[in-house]
Amino acid sequence: MGKILMKGNEAIGEAAIRAGCLNYFAYPITPQSEVSEYLSHRMPEAGGVFLQGESEVAVGYMVFGAAACGERVFTTSSSPGISLMSEAISYIAGAQCPAVFVNIMRGGPGLGGILPSQADYFQATKGGGHGDYRLLVMAPASVQEAVEMVMTAFPLAEKYRNPVMILGDGLIGQMMEPVEFPEHLKAEPSNKDDWATNGMDTRKSTKKNIVKSLFLDPVVLNQNNLTLKEKYNRMKREDVMWESYNTDDEYKLLIVSYGTMSRVCKTAVDNMKEEGIEVGMIRPKTLFPFPEKAVFEAASKNSCKMVLSIEMSMGQMVEDVERCIHGKRPVEWYGSCGGDVPTPEEIMDVVKSYL
Amino acid sequence: MGKIFKKPDCLADQVTHYCPGCTHGVAHRLIAEVIDELGIAGKTVGIAPVGCAVMAYNYFTFDFQEAAHGRAPAMATGIKRVRPDLVVFTYQGDGDLASIGMGEIIHAANRGEKFTTIFINNAVYGMTGGQMAPTTMPGQRTTTSPFGRDVEDVGMPIKVAELLSALQTPAYIARQSVIKPKYIVKAKKAIKTAFMYQLERRCFSFVELVSTCPTNWGLTPVEAVIWAEEKLLSYYPTGEYKSPLQAEGGDNAT
Numbered sequence: 001m002g003k004i005l006m007k008g009n010e011a012i013g014e015a016a017i018r019a020g021c022l023n024y025f026a027y028p029i030t031p032q033s034e035v036s037e038y039l040s041h042r043m044p045e046a047g048g049v050f051l052q053g054e055s056e057v058a059v060g061y062m063v064f065g066a067a068a069c070g071e072r073v074f075t076t077s078s079s080p081g082i083s084l085m086s087e088a089i090s091y092i093a094g095a096q097c098p099a100v101f102v103n104i105m106r107g108g109p110g111l112g113g114i115l116p117s118q119a120d121y122f123q124a125t126k127g128g129g130h131g132d133y134r135l136l137v138m139a140p141a142s143v144q145e146a147v148e149m150v151m152t153a154f155p156l157a158e159k160y161r162n163p164v165m166i167l168g169d170g171l172i173g174q175m176m177e178p179v180e181f182p183e184h185l186k187a188e189p190s191n192k193d194d195w196a197t198n199g200m201d202t203r204k205s206t207k208k209n210i211v212k213s214l215f216l217d218p219v220v221l222n223q224n225n226l227t228l229k230e231k232y233n234r235m236k237r238e239d240v241m242w243e244s245y246n247t248d249d250e251y252k253l254l255i256v257s258y259g260t261m262s263r264v265c266k267t268a269v270d271n272m273k274e275e276g277i278e279v280g281m282i283r284p285k286t287l288f289p290f291p292e293k294a295v296f297e298a299a300s301k302n303s304c305k306m307v308l309s310i311e312m313s314m315g316q317m318v319e320d321v322e323r324c325i326h327g328k329r330p331v332e333w334y335g336s337c338g339g340d341v342p343t344p345e346e347i348m349d350v351v352k353s354y355l
Numbered sequence: 356m357g358k359i360f361k362k363p364d365c366l367a368d369q370v371t372h373y374c375p376g377c378t379h380g381v382a383h384r385l386i387a388e389v390i391d392e393l394g395i396a397g398k399t400v401g402i403a404p405v406g407c408a409v410m411a412y413n414y415f416t417f418d419f420q421e422a423a424h425g426r427a428p429a430m431a432t433g434i435k436r437v438r439p440d441l442v443v444f445t446y447q448g449d450g451d452l453a454s455i456g457m458g459e460i461i462h463a464a465n466r467g468e469k470f471t472t473i474f475i476n477n478a479v480y481g482m483t484g485g486q487m488a489p490t491t492m493p494g495q496r497t498t499t500s501p502f503g504r505d506v507e508d509v510g511m512p513i514k515v516a517e518l519l520s521a522l523q524t525p526a527y528i529a530r531q532s533v534i535k536p537k538y539i540v541k542a543k544k545a546i547k548t549a550f551m552y553q554l555e556r557r558c559f560s561f562v563e564l565v566s567t568c569p570t571n572w573g574l575t576p577v578e579a580v581i582w583a584e585e586k587l588l589s590y591y592p593t594g595e596y597k598s599p600l601q602a603e604g605g606d607n608a609t
Contacts, residue, residue: 023437049436054462058429061422061459065433068420069400073437091423197418197434199441201397210412212403212421 003178008143008168009034011179012076012102013042015150019185021072021100022048025062027055027081030114031170032104035076056081060088067097068211070196072154074100078170079108079120082128089163090129093228094213096195098157101135102150102166104173107339115339116170116260121316124167125288132225134232135165136239137287139258143177149285151182156239158190160231167287169312171260171341235289242291243283245269250303251280253351254329256295256321257310258284260341265310268347279351280304287317292324299329306354310347311335363387365396365416372410376569376576379407381533382475383414385543386444389550390417399442400434402427406448407481425456428463431470442553443470449490450480453513457489460519464559467524471549471560474515477568478587485571489513492586497571516563516596524559525602527552529595532565532588534580541593558599565591 006014013035016024024043026036036052043050049066053059059075063085066073077085082103092099105120107113120128124137136156140146146168153164193203197211215221246269247254257265262283269279282298284291299307307329309318318333325331334350336342362368366387373379390396396417403411405424412419422430427445434443452460452474460472479497480486487500490512494503504512516530527549531542542564549560565587569579 025433025436051432051436053429053432054458058426058432058459058462061426061429062433062436064422064426065402065420065430066437067433068430069434069438069441071437073433087423088426095421197400197420198438199398199400200417208412208416208418210419210421212412212419214409214421 003180005176006143006179007034007174007176008146009104009173010038011143011147012150012166012173013038015147015181016074016100017042017046017048018181019072019151019154021074021154022046023066023071023073024049024075025051025053025059025066025073026075026077027053027059029078029081031106032076032078032102032173034173035102056084057087060085063099064088064092064097067092067099068095068197070190070192070198074102076102076104078104078106079117080111082120082123086123086129089135090131090133091213092163093133093135094131094224095211096161097211098161099163100150100153100157100166101163102168105167105169107337113339114170116312116341117337117339118169118259118261118312119314119316119337120167121287121311121313124165125290125320133228134288135163136160136235136289137165137167138241138285139167139287140172141259141262141283143172143175143179146172147179147181151185154185160235161195162231167259169260239286240289240291241285242294243285244294244298245281245283246273246278247280247282247298249278249280251278251301252303252305252355253279254298254304254307255279255281255310255351256284256307256317257281258287258317261310261312261335264341264344265347267344268351271344272348272351277352277355290320290324295321295324296326299325304329306330306332308351308354309333312341313337363391365390367414367416369414371414373407374570376567376579378533378566379475381539382473382564382566383411385533385539385546386473387415388543389547392547393550393554395442395550395554398440399444402430402443402445404445404447404451405482406451408446408448408475409482411446425451425454426459427451428456428459428468428472432463432466432468435468435470439469439556442550444550445470445472446475447472448475448481449477449488453489453515461522464519464526464561465522465524467526467559469553469556469559471553472562473546474561474563475566476515476563476591477566478512479568479571481568481571492590512590514591516561519561520596525599526558526597527560527599528597529561530563530565530591531593532583534565534567534583538593545595552599563591565593
């Protein structure tokens with residue numbers, strides 16, 4: 001199959017179907033409503049379930065109910081909607097069910113704006129809902145990568161029995177790019193009969209399954225949290241993803257940037273290279289687990305004097321960058337989050353001001 | 356001579372955590388009897404609420420999910436949409452369903468989701484220690500209405516069965532009670548009817564059960580039954596409020 005020109009939001013919907021996910025619940029919100037509009041006709045065509053819920057709160061639990069039955073399910077929303085879904089996300093993580101949430105970020109806090117932003121980094125990687133849980137968070141930098149990440153997200157959610165979040169921004173959702181869809185995912189052998197409430201007859205068992213997040217006994221609750229922690233540690237061992245860019249040369253400054261922002265930074269890096277200025281870059285593709293080792297090693301290079309976290313937020317990822325560099329290099333932040341994406345020229349000026 | 360009275364098969368062999376005189380046990384038993392009689396335990400998924408029945412999953416022998424406060428109808432929607440072959444019911448109290456979960460129950464009912472809701476109305480929050488509920492009676496003292504429910508301040512108690520019956524989507528909506536044998540017989544019939552409509556994939560089905568909470572009412576179990584019969588049943592009359600037969604032009608419309 002060749003490349004086709006497709007809007008990010010629609011490509012995300014199509015990718016889910018090709019990943020074998022035929023269950024979608026959602027509530028409209030700008031700038032991701034095209035996912036729902038697309039799937040409102042495409043899901044029935046593919047023989048799947050499309051339902052527009054009455055709120056993001058309810059949608060979160062529709063996803064939970066379906067996920068608890070062991071069915072592939074996903075939803076899409078944007079920042080304020082993800083805040084409302086965060087209650088359900090906490091329950092799904094606590095009850096250890098697989099599900100995929102897509103956040104096409106817009107500016108905040110509050111209603112904020114409808115233009116692209118990366119201001120939900122903390123919400124996605126540090127919690128959002130209550131309790132000790134983590135999401136596996138992937139951040140696409142193109143429509144093609146959004147497709148690939150959506151298709152990777154379902155097997156990962158099932159591998160860990162944990163929600164996976166695709167953290168895109170309004171630009172990823174709204175822009176059109178050529179995209180090529182990978183092959184349909186093959187169904188993996190599943191152990192869902194061990195835990196899913198899919199009906200005892202379905203799994204030919206007389207033993208009930210219970211999906212719950214309540215553990216009143218402190219010892220048992222602690223054990224559940226230790227189980228979750230071990231899963232998150234395993235994510236750190238097995239599923240960290242990142243891209244290194246221009247890190248072979250002797251750069252004085254290392255940029256860490258992800259998603260849409262990283263594309264602008266790449267252009268700035270290329271332009272500066274033409275001017276004879278070497279700048280290295282690490283682009284985290286997973287925000288949790290964060291590519292700690294890759295950032296540390298790239299920052300530790302002898303030629304590297306400082307690290308600059310560039311993000312469409314007022315300084316969120318920079319805290320993770322600082323954390324994994326252990327004070328070995330100075331770390332600075334640059335960014336904006338009103339909705340305007342900084343230009344390559346702006347990035348170049350900032351980088352040069354430090355050199 | 357064989358056994359003529361026994362515990363329903365799908366009721367687990369468990370001592371419950373419910374208080375003496377609480378009617379949750381009766382409601383659980385009725386549901387279990389109906390599921391046994393219909394032979395559907397193997398394809399049933401129950402949804403426990405947040406409230407006294409949060410651990411209902413311990414008392415049945417089939418699959419169960421545990422919802423967040425008020426969200427059981429959304430979870431039931433999720434299950435029924437992706438697995439319409441499963442039999443799904445939510446079991447919810449009045450704080451759960453009529454306060455924090457009012458949005459979810461109204462929209463699930465209005466979409467005509469093909470699951471069953473058993474709604475326990477005992478006019479008070481139980482699990483959290485007897486606070487005022489949307490169903491608390493005028494003048495009723497609770498831990499957050501120590502001078503009695505002031506309807507000028509917080510409005511009148513909500514009649515959920517009547518409210519849901521006002522929706523235009525066909526549904527089965529009934530209110531019965533579990534406080535005395537004469538009501539319990541009718542309650543079981545209503546629960547069975549509700550599950551039958553679900554099995555026929557006909558409509559959303561809802562049975563409100565007027566119940567007691569002696570602990571939080573500050574009454575003995577016997578006094579609680581008397582109070583419920585006098586005060587609650589006069590405000591929350593039993594009966595069949597809505598039937599899919601109405602929409603289908605049947606003759607037993609109420």
